[in-house]
Amino acid sequence: MQAARLHEYTDDMSQGLEIDDIDRPTVDRSDEVVVDVEGAGWCQTDNHIIEGMWTDYAPQDLPMTLGHENAGIVAETGDEVTLVEEGDPVICHPVQTCGICRPCRLGEDMYCENSAFNGLTTDGGFAESLLTNERAVIPLPEGVDPTEIAPHADAGITAYHAAKKAVRELNPGETAVVIGIGGLGHIGLQCLDTMSAADIVAVDRKDEALELAANLGAHHTVNSSEEELSSRVMDLTDDEGAQQVLDFVGADETTATAPEMVAAGGDHHVVGYGGNIHEPCQALVNGEFSFKGTLVGRYTELQELVSLVDRGDVELHTERHDLEEINTVAERLEHGEIEGRAVILPP
Numbered sequence: 001m002q003a004a005r006l007h008e009y010t011d012d013m014s015q016g017l018e019i020d021d022i023d024r025p026t027v028d029r030s031d032e033v034v035v036d037v038e039g040a041g042w043c044q045t046d047n048h049i050i051e052g053m054w055t056d057y058a059p060q061d062l063p064m065t066l067g068h069e070n071a072g073i074v075a076e077t078g079d080e081v082t083l084v085e086e087g088d089p090v091i092c093h094p095v096q097t098c099g100i101c102r103p104c105r106l107g108e109d110m111y112c113e114n115s116a117f118n119g120l121t122t123d124g125g126f127a128e129s130l131l132t133n134e135r136a137v138i139p140l141p142e143g144v145d146p147t148e149i150a151p152h153a154d155a156g157i158t159a160y161h162a163a164k165k166a167v168r169e170l171n172p173g174e175t176a177v178v179i180g181i182g183g184l185g186h187i188g189l190q191c192l193d194t195m196s197a198a199d200i201v202a203v204d205r206k207d208e209a210l211e212l213a214a215n216l217g218a219h220h221t222v223n224s225s226e227e228e229l230s231s232r233v234m235d236l237t238d239d240e241g242a243q244q245v246l247d248f249v250g251a252d253e254t255t256a257t258a259p260e261m262v263a264a265g266g267d268h269h270v271v272g273y274g275g276n277i278h279e280p281c282q283a284l285v286n287g288e289f290s291f292k293g294t295l296v297g298r299y300t301e302l303q304e305l306v307s308l309v310d311r312g313d314v315e316l317h318t319e320r321h322d323l324e325e326i327n328t329v330a331e332r333l334e335h336g337e338i339e340g341r342a343v344i345l346p347p
């Protein structure tokens, strides 16, 4: 089968991946599931993996097929699999967990001590078929298209996970700021809107992104290339600040806004990454605010997100591309030219 594989780390996205002809995966263990991929979302993390940015955090054996946002149709199941059968449409949580370590028993899938992560530590879904396990697949309700929902396997669940943490701390009338209305941000915004009664301030540097944000439920929009973000947020909140900030950019400039615009006791959730946090300890002591990291989300959170999609509460803006265009997609994302989310279709 054809698969887009990383052979060597590089900063040159125009030749990041090679399309190889490799063996189709087959079920070996009794809990495994092979999925014929119907769609795989392209993620900024794929660019970062190609650049070698994850080697200190996750073991990688190259060559490796990338692609961690996968959905498709079950093609083969191990003897003990009962959740799904051949022909079932599924979305694949990117992490295959063991189920028996302490984090797994606490429901903390992302902290599993014996996990494999598609497209990061093991082969992913930029291919005709994908090997995963029963604990990672979620059957899709009738009428939900696997190609359309694929990016929710990481982009969606990550945005949902951050939004859910924020919503727990948001009382009606309080303010949430969403920085970066791109692939993840436009999902996080909708999750906040449907799960809370907070005022939502959407922030981006592109007017089209802000128009999209307004259509998806933002109460206020701020173009941060034209306006000073923190003073605008302080104006909108009568100088209280925003109780929750979801930062889908994660650049030096966005994390630097926290001391000035996060309300006392609030949180700045770091979802996007690439930059650094350089704030004085005294600012955190004075405002008692926190920076919080976001790593994908739990299996059960992906189930919850599938329910929101099924209810029509979260829509995903996607554009579709063939597998052979994959390096062009990588380059276009690098230059901020993808609207919503790119989904790669296998041949």
Ligand SMILES: [Zn+2]
Residues within 6 Å of the ligand: 043, 044, 045, 046, 068, 069, 154, 155
């Ligand atoms: Zn991703």
Ligand SMILES: [Zn+2]
Residues within 6 Å of the ligand: 097, 098, 099, 100, 101, 102, 103, 104, 111, 112, 113, 114, 115
């Ligand atoms: Zn585990």
